[in-house]
Amino acid sequence: MHPADVPLQDALDALADPVRRTIVRELAATPDWTRACGTFDLPVTKATRSHHFAVLRGAGLIEQRDEGPRRLNRLRRAEFDARFPGLLALVLAEPAGTAPAEPASDPGDGASADSGNGD
């Protein structure tokens, strides 16, 4: 999926997961086409790992190509920035490790919602 064709909903869904943001940050820190999917240290099963990469691809965040047994990745930084200015910068500015290692069953909702009215 090219970022130009991605709805905001898909971009937000893709980036609302802390494991996927970790992948994005690690890809941003390495040259294009040098990281294979299997080289990421993620606290998830292999099937879940594949799902995360598929979601990132579907949201226009990464491009992939197979090289022998390895599936290499590239962050579509410029194209995604052009479609959603500022969004990737927020993800890349997030300190690693601040997000939970695994998403909660009901991430975000409710946890901080009942802290009071008005502020």
Place this chain on the structure above:
Amino acid sequence: MHPADVPLQDALDALADPVRRTIVRELAATPDWTRACGTFDLPVTKATRSHHFAVLRGAGLIEQRDEGPRRLNRLRRAEFDARFPGLLALVLAEPAGTAPAEPASDPGDGASADSGNGD
């Protein structure tokens, strides 16, 4: 919750819901403290409506105050912009009605993820 104290996770969770983005867009289009919660035309139950406003408040997107029987709202636009530059602009630029009226049971994930490799 003041936006300065909001984790990126909570901001993304709050804005990944199309009903909440609708509320944000409508608040941006009206003067502060003029819209009561009950005046939004939302395809949800009253309890769900209250939940959405609580999530927005917890993510630092809105401030609320009670005035008699009405709970009035203000979009914390400047403060949220300062914390997450560009994010609110993406939401406000999204054409109304492009998002589904109600979130899918598994929003985003999978639907567009299997459209092919490499692009």
